[in-house]
Amino acid sequence: MSAAAQDVTEEGATGSKVNKRIALLIAILALMLAFAEIGGKNAEQDALARNIEASNLWSFFQAKTIRGTTLRTAAEAMEVELAGATDPASRERLQKRIDGWKATIARYETEPETQEGRKELIARAKAAEARRDISSARDDKYDIVSGLLQIAIVIASAAIITGVTMLAWTGGGLGLLGLALMVLAELAPTALF
Numbered sequence: 001m002s003a004a005a006q007d008v009t010e011e012g013a014t015g016s017k018v019n020k021r022i023a024l025l026i027a028i029l030a031l032m033l034a035f036a037e038i039g040g041k042n043a044e045q046d047a048l049a050r051n052i053e054a055s056n057l058w059s060f061f062q063a064k065t066i067r068g069t070t071l072r073t074a075a076e077a078m079e080v081e082l083a084g085a086t087d088p089a090s091r092e093r094l095q096k097r098i099d100g101w102k103a104t105i106a107r108y109e110t111e112p113e114t115q116e117g118r119k120e121l122i123a124r125a126k127a128a129e130a131r132r133d134i135s136s137a138r139d140d141k142y143d144i145v146s147g148l149l150q151i152a153i154v155i156a157s158a159a160i161i162t163g164v165t166m167l168a169w170t171g172g173g174l175g176l177l178g179l180a181l182m183v184l185a186e187l188a189p190t191a192l193f
Contacts, residue, residue, distance in 0.1 A: 019160050022168045026156050029175045033149040036182055040142030043135045043189075050132030057125035062119045068108040075101040134189050141185035148178040 075098050111117035115124060156171030158164075160193040184191060 018165060018168075022156055022160050022165075025172055025175070026153055027166060029153045029156060029171065029178075030150055032175060032179060032182070033146060033153065036142050036178070037150055039182065039186065040139050040146060043142055043185075045138035047139055050128050054125050054128035054132060057121055057128060060116070061121040061125060064108045064116075064121065067109035068105050068118070071101045071105050071108075075105070095096040095132055105144050119142055133152060138185050138189035141181065145178050145182045145185060148174055148181065152178060 007161075020105035078094055078098050082091060082098065085091045085094055107117065109117055110119040112120065115121075152171040152174035154171075155167050155174065159171065
């Protein structure tokens with residue numbers, strides 16, 4: 001075999017090894033992309049569920065407010081009626097009804113045992129909103145990671161076609177950055193990046 005033919009064979013074997021490594025890099029980047037897409041989808045679904053939970057809690061809060069206002073108005077009207085009543089049995093009946101309504105109004109304001117008083121509903125709704133915001137931030141970050149990994153795959157693929165290994169290194173670097181951002185999205189979703 002001539003020296004030129006041997007150089008071509010060695011160059012082909014070296015090129016083949018490099019292409020295999022780049023293909024492995026692309027496969028790893030694609031796997032990371034799949035994880036980023038799954039993480040983003042889970043965060044999106046969680047944000048939606050938390051938003052629905054917060055909406056339901058705020059609706060329940062509004063219903064309690066309306067009921068409380070209705071009872072407060074009725075109790076005040078009955079207190080006016082009580083002031084004009086002279087019959088002791090009627091006064092007692094009116095007072096009992098007013099006291100019952102006031103107890104219900106107080107229960108609507110706070111009900112720690114069931115967590116369904118207005119005070120507790122506000123806290124629960126705000127907590128659900130906070131969890132929704134965290135999931136939404138996580139979803140946004142996973143979107144950035146997905147885009148970054150897609151770009152890394154394209155750049156690494158271009159390295160195979162062009163033979164420019166610097167493109168493979170750039171794709172690998174973008175992949176590492178994507179991995180770091182994915183970890184950050186999971187551990188510190190409200191951090192800026």
